[in-house]
Amino acid sequence: MEDQSKKLAGKVALVAGATRGAGRAIAVALGSAGATVYCTGRTTRNQRSDIGRSETIDETAEQVTAAGGKGIAVQVDHSQEAEVKALIERINTEQNGQLDILVNDIWGGETLTEWGKPFWELSMEKGLLLLERAIFTHIITSRYAVPLMVARGKGLVIEITDGDNDKYRGNLVYDLAKTSVIRLAKGMSIELQPKGITAFALTPGFLRSEQMLDYFSVTEANWRDAIAKEPYFEASETPYFIGQAVVALATDPKVADKNGQALATWHLGQEYGFKDADGSQPHWWNFFVAKQAEEGKTV
Numbered sequence: 001m002e003d004q005s006k007k008l009a010g011k012v013a014l015v016a017g018a019t020r021g022a023g024r025a026i027a028v029a030l031g032s033a034g035a036t037v038y039c040t041g042r043t044t045r046n047q048r049s050d051i052g053r054s055e056t057i058d059e060t061a062e063q064v065t066a067a068g069g070k071g072i073a074v075q076v077d078h079s080q081e082a083e084v085k086a087l088i089e090r091i092n093t094e095q096n097g098q099l100d101i102l103v104n105d106i107w108g109g110e111t112l113t114e115w116g117k118p119f120w121e122l123s124m125e126k127g128l129l130l131l132e133r134a135i136f137t138h139i140i141t142s143r144y145a146v147p148l149m150v151a152r153g154k155g156l157v158i159e160i161t162d163g164d165n166d167k168y169r170g171n172l173v174y175d176l177a178k179t180s181v182i183r184l185a186k187g188m189s190i191e192l193q194p195k196g197i198t199a200f201a202l203t204p205g206f207l208r209s210e211q212m213l214d215y216f217s218v219t220e221a222n223w224r225d226a227i228a229k230e231p232y233f234e235a236s237e238t239p240y241f242i243g244q245a246v247v248a249l250a251t252d253p254k255v256a257d258k259n260g261q262a263l264a265t266w267h268l269g270q271e272y273g274f275k276d277a278d279g280s281q282p283h284w285w286n287f288f289v290a291k292q293a294e295e296g297k298t299v
Contacts, residue, residue: 009034017106029243031069108133189260205284235287
């Protein structure tokens with residue numbers, strides 16, 4: 001982990017959906033910068049969610065602490081209002097009302113997105129559950145977390161999404177979930193700006209998460225072997241990259257200038273100069289546009 005010189009020492013963050021992938025990397029990056037990070041999710045060492053993955057919030061919190069911060073694992077189903085309310089009450093008590101950074105990274109749609117089907121053939125049960133997990137959880141969490149920021153007149157709210165534009169994402173429910181999150185950030189930014197709080201959306205590129213590596217039957221050590229199966233994987237980025245993006249944003253004294261925007265790791269990497277774990281600086285959008293042109297497609 002890069003030396004962040006403990007620029008976030010004394011800061012308190014909540015990463016909602018920190019079990020794996022981008023959420024875990026963001027939590028660890030914030031810890032590397034010295035922050036206290038509440039790491040929430042549904043999977044602990046004693047209980048797995050229906051996603052069925054082995055990663056746990058306990059591991060994430062331990063990695064935050066090992067990186068130099070303080071990781072606190074709290075099992076929370078963010079679709080359950082009472083559980084979210086209890087979480088925020090705990091943060092309020094333990095941190096004397098302080099919450100500086102909220103990262104809404106909850107997804108939970110891994111097994112619910114039905115790719116390759118037109119919307120009129122989609123399962124209503126899966127679709128509605130996906131929207132509950134991917135949108136309503138964000139609303140509920142912000143509803144209870146943001147008042148801590150309002151009381152102190154400062155804070156940062158980051159909505160993790162997929163894509164920084166309105167291009168269709170290939171599945172009606174998935175598209176609705178990801179674009180809705182961007183709109184949530186926009187709406188919150190308008191209402192929160194007079195309170196001294198900044199809100200925006202942030203997207204990674206093609207994320208080389210634990211689950212994606214497993215999907216292609218590769219590891220981080222030999223991930224390039226998957227390019228033969230999926231050429232677009234060549235421009236993938238590790239979760240570490242978006243973690244560095246969040247730290248760069250959280251330590252930028254002019255971050256309020258980005259209020260309400262939909263930001264992307266590939267642009268931020270160029271702006272702030274941070275790199276991925278292997279020293280590269282992937283630019284997903286440039287690669288995607290070029291690859292589409294090769295295939296005779298327009299973006």
